[in-house]
Amino acid sequence: MIQTQKKSKNDLAAKVTGNTRYLHDMNLPGQLVGGTFRSPYPHARITRLDVSKARAVKGVAAVLTAEDVPHLEFGPTKYKDWNILAKDKVLFIGDEIAVVAAETREAVDKALSLIEVEFEQLPAIFDPEDSLQEDAVEIHPGVERNRPMHVLVNRGDMDQAKQEAHIVRSGRYHSNRIYQGHMEPVGVLASWSDEEGLTLWAASHIPYRARETYAAGFGLPEDKVRIIVPPIGGSFGSKYVLKLHVTSAALSMKTGRPVKMILDRSEDMLTAHPRVPLTYDIEIGAAADGTFLYKELTVYGDAGARIYWSPNVLATACTRTDCIYNFGAIKAEGHLCYTNSSPTTCMRGFGNAETLFAVESVIDELALGLGMDPADLRMKNIVKQGETTVHGYKLDTCNLDLCIDKAKEISGWERRNELPANRGLGMALANHVSGFRAIDPRFDGSTAIMRINLDGELEIETGEIELGQGMSVTYARIAAQILGIPEGGIIVKSGDTGRYPFGIGTLASRSTVMGGNAVMKASQEMQRQIQALATQVHGEGAEFRDGQVHSDGKAFTLKDISAWYRARHAGEEFKVKETYVPDTEMPDATYFGNPSPNYPFAAHVAEVEVDPDTGRTRMIGYWAVHDSGTIIHETMAKGQVIGAVAQGIGWVLMEDFQVEEGVVRNPSMMDYRMPGAHDIPHVDIAFIQEPDPNGPMGAKSLGEVALDPVPGAIANAIAHATGKRGTRLPLSAERVWNMLQS
């Protein structure tokens, strides 16, 4: 039952044969089923709430309303606007008013149907710009203009740059609300006991932050909350922290019994925390030779009714793309706005991929205006190795130029002006971070514990989380390479805040560089300690190589080494612990600072064919060239790129969460179409592998930078094929058809 994440050589077989045990497969004795009574209105005052009939239903163990739970200010960021249950107002359709725990699903449903509630509806806001109006209804008391966060960034002399500009292109771009599309719906199994405190089996990939957040919600000491992370059936950012975990915990604390809540697909989608929709007013000016002179950007972010992770998304949107091109003068203003929609949160490449959609689109428009090859215009303005960017990013390695060249080469970029009708080739670049210093203002880095277990196997314990990205095999390979041990036998364990070292978690493309550096340090220390022990036991001639100690013609295995160690340490296992603390800088109030140990880059090219009769875009080809430093595990790396391109294709061409006045119109996988194998072309991948001095074995991150350029590349290919510029995602057949008619 103590199912945590664990990589071993049997993982693949377990997954393929359906034997991996996800949260759904876990149960505790005496477990109750939980359910949620949610608001049907986007903004309303609760004038009457009566749960007495619900409480009287046979088999119901508890019905909780706001009256039954603490009212502490909490939330996963510094904006503490969560409540456990809605107190007197509901803020979006789906907002939690009451929760029920009962012996059976049927009793839960009956109780939910007997909850009596009356509302006084309030004016609701669904557009971020509406929420900023002086006369807009107040969503959270005391938050001026419904704007919890306001970003202002200014670098350089904007007035002069504008005067000097030979050409200017601008536009309003919209990135849409998309559903992360995790195959496993969100859920939780919560168990409270006075002795152990609160244990949550929950698929969070930032479980330590989740622990801190939830503990604060109940006013519990942090150590009274333990989060055990089972294998995660997909997240892409949706499963950081979830209110469902908190309400289930409240039910378990009330009943003294374990409570399991797993949403069905429809409830998962209706109450999803989708990607933050962003609207961009963007303008870029350039000199006659194509040198960029300025970039001006205003961003409106729709946080929905409460803050999950949207502030980080907005900050990224306002700054990240300034570290891939030298834009000259920079101005960015960001508005994070409360609306009466479901709270929005992270998704892979957050704030960066969508901004690049806008930036890369405008750059292609500038190239068109200048009569330049879009690749050449990019090459002229990109950041270079050794530079420090306008926001302070220090680029120890940057092979973006080589990426562009390689992408041109493998995509046959020279075909661009000779393509058949309705075909287009588009390019986009991207940068990213490998961890971000500001995720936790208190600290950054990672810790790895490495042990030789009693049976002579090498085990790695980490606080970072595997969510399918290949973290575990990457760590195993790092250790295998340093210690000369076959990687198949290395066990990687994670996903239990009560058992493994602290980790900030899997976000901001942290896991390879942060956790990997910790694993590298631990491997090196283990190597050193084994050699020292070998010398102690077998004299100066003993040598540790290829995973064994060699002495006098004899070879000793890790099991022998373990026994030597235990004999000298009262039976305790051979274990080392190392912490990697990156040499980075916390960005200052102006967002200046070097926040990441290193920075990956990419150049992607997409080829499309647009059907002029239907507007439907077909992917013809895709080429992805990446500078992620040394590639540690090429199979997993290619898998990441192919997966990201597939996800990007879905985002740009088909996925659209149709939310009207807070109501999700397509809450099913039948109506919310995600790409299948037939939608994805062959993806041709190349890696420019210069080792980065700050990466483990020279690696930089890859998981998010692989998605970042996809929307821009496909949008540019469509514009190239059609001569029309799409500015609103998705560029669905209907939109493109309308565009073609305009």
Place this chain on the structure above:
Amino acid sequence: MIQTQKKSKNDLAAKVTGNTRYLHDMNLPGQLVGGTFRSPYPHARITRLDVSKARAVKGVAAVLTAEDVPHLEFGPTKYKDWNILAKDKVLFIGDEIAVVAAETREAVDKALSLIEVEFEQLPAIFDPEDSLQEDAVEIHPGVERNRPMHVLVNRGDMDQAKQEAHIVRSGRYHSNRIYQGHMEPVGVLASWSDEEGLTLWAASHIPYRARETYAAGFGLPEDKVRIIVPPIGGSFGSKYVLKLHVTSAALSMKTGRPVKMILDRSEDMLTAHPRVPLTYDIEIGAAADGTFLYKELTVYGDAGARIYWSPNVLATACTRTDCIYNFGAIKAEGHLCYTNSSPTTCMRGFGNAETLFAVESVIDELALGLGMDPADLRMKNIVKQGETTVHGYKLDTCNLDLCIDKAKEISGWERRNELPANRGLGMALANHVSGFRAIDPRFDGSTAIMRINLDGELEIETGEIELGQGMSVTYARIAAQILGIPEGGIIVKSGDTGRYPFGIGTLASRSTVMGGNAVMKASQEMQRQIQALATQVHGEGAEFRDGQVHSDGKAFTLKDISAWYRARHAGEEFKVKETYVPDTEMPDATYFGNPSPNYPFAAHVAEVEVDPDTGRTRMIGYWAVHDSGTIIHETMAKGQVIGAVAQGIGWVLMEDFQVEEGVVRNPSMMDYRMPGAHDIPHVDIAFIQEPDPNGPMGAKSLGEVALDPVPGAIANAIAHATGKRGTRLPLSAERVWNMLQS
């Protein structure tokens, strides 16, 4: 559910209010009930075994016989004579032939009743001396004379000593088979999964040895077995390692479901592993002035049908008492004998308390013969501080002389010759070890992890086990004294082989000195690291004292200190780990060597009144003086002494496991009488507290040495009261009455 041992300030309240969750209270989803089909014969060949009808019972998930389980040689000591289930022969009444797992207790019982088995009975042996006969039936093939272990110890010139002896006293003494009387019957909850391996919730106080033993039984890697130790409801040695754990594991492995087996009191007693019965032929010779010249001892130990822990008991019986008196020449021969009784094992003070019963009885007989005060005779012959004993024990501290003086003083020993009729005062001494180097030939010592948790509480993790002896509060007090932190807030965690450091466990009075030294080292290292961190953060003026860092008039708590540490270590907790490795010697083949860091001593005096009409002994008073070095926790220490005296009173005066030809005649707590509060006199306790250089804070062990002298003291008091010497335990009313008639 992940219930392990944990000391916190709420423990006492939980115990007193019945909220402590023992194994009985734990359940897993899908759990089956287990039951055992046991041999009705003490020695028999199985000629037919048919479980097909049992398997067909509705609700039965598995019925296992020897055919269904591995046949590997395993066992907790070097004598590997265990099997999981009896293959073709059964060796004692209760031997496991088949096990059943089913949905309900009723289905288990029905299945057990339908197992068909036929036996060919074989001659059975119940007396160790019978088992040594040349023509005795062979119990285990290839074990000559049914004697797996034969001890021979010779020191000094015995022939000369015998010639010089002025007075000789000898006798045959019998120590009985007693039931440890744990309030919680033995049980286990076993859960196998392919991913996690085997998890056993089991109240073992040597869980790491149990893990190793059970893994070997299944041919599993050791790391595939995890033992989680819930709070233990009494053991006193009965719950080291148990076959029940193994058979439950086999059922879980077969069914893929958790299996719970808990014995009722009757089955617990019928299949108990009682204290090893020992028979002594003993002779001590002394000079005219009372100086001891030699001791000759032959010991017969009844191992029962299989080896649990009896070899260690026999070795102790043959040697330990030679390290309290200087006997001159020493000869000891020990025979460990297989019989067709239930296997016997440890109980508090194993091999020492019963030998002291014999030794102290003979010494009183010598005093009588010499006309000396028994206390004076003892004082003349005891070991002294600074000596190395005949078997190599190095006595850095030994205040046995002060113990004798103090015991005389507080008991009013001078009354001895003026007591009313039927009253008697008896004295006995005892020594013990504080851990024993030979328990695991590979290593000894202990490891402690100390952490400041996120909430600023101090947590100690140990591999040693709390079984009610007060280990946890002792560790908390050591840390509290060194770090200046209130001990009530210190949390001590143990009892999970998958989570806490390695520990040899709670036996041989190890926990205070071994684990305590590790805790002391960890506390000192924590102190050092906190001071270094304080200096780093607040400069040279910062000082860590009284559990806080003081700097510039401000005081910072552990929570602040934790935050400083985490800020510098990527969020990882402040944690230190220290291993204590004692400077001891593995006894050689002649049993010579210094096996313990230090040695506790005691002098006890008992006062009794014997009813001449009934033979019933009433305890009038009891005085216990102990040299256990520094007493760390006086309340717990006194509790240990009072408990030991009570246990000894039960042993000497009333407890007797009536086993005839392998059949337990009194398998209930009604018929096996243990002492109640009315049987226990006031126990007057004094401690001679000279700090020992090898003990944590100067401490030596106490838990077993408190029981060791009790049988001798009471036996001597009865002899003093009656003028008759009882040589067979228990000295029940019936036996004493018979003695009085002789």
